[in-house]
Amino acid sequence: xxxxxxxxxxxxxxxxxxxxxxxxxxxxxxxxxxxxxxxxxxxxxxxxxxxxxxxxxxxxxxxxxxxxxxxxxxxxxxxxxxxxxxxxxxxxxxxxxxxxxxxxxxxx
Amino acid sequence: xxxxxxxxxxxxxxxxxxxxxxxxxxxxxxxxxxxxxxxxxxxxxxxxxxxxxxxxxxxxxxxxxxxxxxxxxxxxxxxxxxxxxxxxxxxxxxxxxxxxxxxxxxxxxxxxx
Numbered sequence: 001x002x003x004x005x006x007x008x009x010x011x012x013x014x015x016x017x018x019x020x021x022x023x024x025x026x027x028x029x030x031x032x033x034x035x036x037x038x039x040x041x042x043x044x045x046x047x048x049x050x051x052x053x054x055x056x057x058x059x060x061x062x063x064x065x066x067x068x069x070x071x072x073x074x075x076x077x078x079x080x081x082x083x084x085x086x087x088x089x090x091x092x093x094x095x096x097x098x099x100x101x102x103x104x105x106x107x108x
Numbered sequence: 109x110x111x112x113x114x115x116x117x118x119x120x121x122x123x124x125x126x127x128x129x130x131x132x133x134x135x136x137x138x139x140x141x142x143x144x145x146x147x148x149x150x151x152x153x154x155x156x157x158x159x160x161x162x163x164x165x166x167x168x169x170x171x172x173x174x175x176x177x178x179x180x181x182x183x184x185x186x187x188x189x190x191x192x193x194x195x196x197x198x199x200x201x202x203x204x205x206x207x208x209x210x211x212x213x214x215x216x217x218x219x220x221x
Contacts, residue, residue: 006150009148032208034208034209036210043112043198043212043213043214043215044151044198044200044210044212045212046209046210049209086150086151090208095153095156096141096153096202096208096210097153098143098150098151098152099150100148100149100150101150101151
């Protein structure tokens, strides 16, 4: 079975502070990991995927297979980063499993 | 992004009523999905379809049914709505040939009283 765990329901940080949204996964094969973001009153959209190794809006995420983690990081939080963030795993039978989400609140 | 649309956007219905949520896409994707979003539970997969003749149950399919009328249309039905089906419902699509990225609709907020 594949599983995604996001331990924090809410993460509050001050503007300019570093951000780390945690994501751990369980999957026996080679997963494809994603971060999706949902801004207020908008639809979910892809933020980044591990295979592209991109930095989007200043966010990065590194897949750590040893720790089965895919944490999302940003060195300096901005107010516009306030949103709901979902970690997702694509594994067997091309099925995607989402975590429970973390609400990021950036305090001005 | 109007590529994935959902109707209605908001709906209030009574317990026991039948309701259908519709999803249409112009992205040309073969795969479509229905999720529900609940606070603290995240997104949970209800049903998914890899093409018109391939429909599969997700993790929480009880109480729901679906119909894939065409490649572009995927409907979710609640045969007899109950209050714990009150949630935000999302439709999503993906292109099976180029990875697992999913494109979401705007959501339908359903309230069952």
